Amino acid sequence: MNLELETSFISKYIVKAKRQRYLSFINNPKHRKKFLEMLYHGQDIDKDKLRRLHSSLDIEVILQNLCNAACYIISSDSTIDGQEMAVDDVFKNIIGRTEGTVVLFDKEIVYYYGEPPYNEYINIWAVV
16 A cells, blocks of 8 residues: 555545545555545545546547556555556556546546446546
8 A cells, every 4th residue: 555645645636524534544454445435436536626527538548648657546446456557557457447446647647437427537637
């Protein structure tokens, strides 16, 4: 687990009223699951800081052009949670398939994928 990245994500993208609660969850392995379960619905993600995607068809091309390094995964799927993954692998294995997932790319780009409908969000306003 990369607590520094996760703390940064929570501090920037979780609604203010829930930040302290989720910070305490990620710092306690017994309670981490409570934070990860929220990712399915994303009810506590501050969507004012993200842009909803209507189609993920172009997002792969955009992100591959912007991001070069490995990505960090926060996910309700325990097999990938806390993992680093190459950008290409993210598109093959996660985007559009694993609900309740946040992908933290380099350059502070955040992609969120939750339960349908209206489930894909990203924080790059200028290119989407």
